[in-house]
Amino acid sequence: DAGVTQSPTHLIKTRGQQVTLRCSPKSGHDTVSWYQQALGQGPQFIFQYYEEEERQRGNFPDRFSGHQFPNYSSELNVNALLLGDSALYLCASSWRGVGIQSTDTQYFGPGTRLTVL
Amino acid sequence: SQQGEEDPQALSIQEGENATMNCSYKTSINNLQWYRQNSGRGLVHLILIRSNEREKHSGRLRVTLDTSKKSSSLLITASRAADTASYFCATDGRGYNKLIFGAGTRLAVHP
Numbered sequence: 001d002a003g004v005t006q007s008p009t010h011l012i013k014t015r016g017q018q019v020t021l022r023c024s025p026k027s028g029h030d031t032v033s034w035y036q037q038a039l040g041q042g043p044q045f046i047f048q049y050y051e052e053e054e055r056q057r058g059n060f061p062d063r064f065s066g067h068q069f070p071n072y073s074s075e076l077n078v079n080a081l082l083l084g085d086s087a088l089y090l091c092a093s094s095w096r097g098v099g100i101q102s103t104d105t106q107y108f109g110p111g112t113r114l115t116v117l
Numbered sequence: 118s119q120q121g122e123e124d125p126q127a128l129s130i131q132e133g134e135n136a137t138m139n140c141s142y143k144t145s146i147n148n149l150q151w152y153r154q155n156s157g158r159g160l161v162h163l164i165l166i167r168s169n170e171r172e173k174h175s176g177r178l179r180v181t182l183d184t185s186k187k188s189s190s191l192l193i194t195a196s197r198a199a200d201t202a203s204y205f206c207a208t209d210g211r212g213y214n215k216l217i218f219g220a221g222t223r224l225a226v227h228p
Contacts, residue, residue, distance in 0.1 A: 004159075033214060042205050042218030043160070056215050088157060094214050104148055106214055108160040 002027055004093050004109035012115045013081050021076040021112045025093030031055075032074040033106065034066060035090040043090055049074050050096055078114075086116045123206060123222040131227050136193040138222040140206030141186075147209050149182055150216070151191050154203045163191075163204075196226045 005024045013019050025032050031050045035043035045058035049068035068074045072093075078085055092106040124139045142149070148167045152160040166173045166182045166189070173180045179192040193200055203223050207216040 031214065033216075035216075035218075039157075040220075042207075042220050043216070045215050045217065048213075048215065056213070058215070090159060092160075092214075092216075096213060104209070104214065105150070105162055105165055106216065107162065108152075110159040111157075113157075 004091055004107050006089075006091050006109040006112050008112060009110070010113045010115075012117065014117050015081055015083060017081050017116075018077065018079045019081060019114060021078075021089050021091075021114070022073065023076070023091030023093075023109060024073045025091075026107045029093035029095045029107070030072050031094045031096045032068060032072065033092045033094070034074070034076050035092065036060070037088040037090060037111070039087070046076070081116045083116050086114060088113050123204070123219045125222060126220070127223045127225070129225045129227065130196060132196060132198055134196055134226075136196050136200070136224055136226070138191045138204050138224070140189045140191070140219055142189075142206070142208045142217075142219075143187065144208075146184070149180075149189050149209075150207045151178075151180060151189075152205045152207060152218075154205065154221070156202075160205070193224075196224075198226050198228050200224060201226045 007022045033048040034046040037043040046060050047057040052068045063079045065077045088111045090111045091109045094106045150165045151163040154160050164175045166180050177194045182189045203221040205218050205221045207218045
């Protein structure tokens with residue numbers, strides 16, 4: 001049973017560029033959440049996708065956008081990169097379900113390390 | 118902004134000793150979770166405790182929750198060098214699985 005996977009592992013971009021990060025949820029999971037973790041800090045919630053729609057959003061600008069596909073995988077896009085966007089980006093999946101009690105536990109992927117120069 | 122605050126920020130102990138980490142939070146919660154992170158890699162879920170629970174065990178882990186004080190503690194008994202990692206508490210924000218993390222406790226276990 002594959003866990004949460006993310007690609008790429010590492011990425012180096014320059015200011016002003018755009019980046020796309022990818023996430024495949026754990027088998028059977030339908031909800032994907034994205035987090036940003038700056039060095040030495042705890043993760044911060046960016047947004048969450050369920051049924052291909054953004055359901056919740058943290059305090060991040062519109063430069064951060066996402067998408068969820070019918071197979072539940074997800075992308076995180078960041079436009080007009082800033083130096084401060086350098087961080088570890090974590091994807092987490094869970095099962096929200098329909099009409100059945102959802103699970104609270106989120107399973108995290110290994111993350112994508114983004115460096116903006 | 119981060120809701121949870123872990124204490125201490127860093128902890129250094131010898132193998133075999135117990136490690137206790139504390140977490141405080143600000144708003145009401147449905148549940149509180151503890152995660153471990155090795156060397157800036159992905160987070161590993163350790164244990165979830167619901168707001169109506171006071172204590173929970175999982176192997177060498179013991180978690181307590183005091184909702185009146187808005188605090189939780191994680192106890193790792195008989196620590197091992199492999200327990201060296203950062204430990205985070207996370208509370209569910211206003212919404213399904215919108216986790217709010219603290220800054221974490223960095224635990225170093227020396228052989």
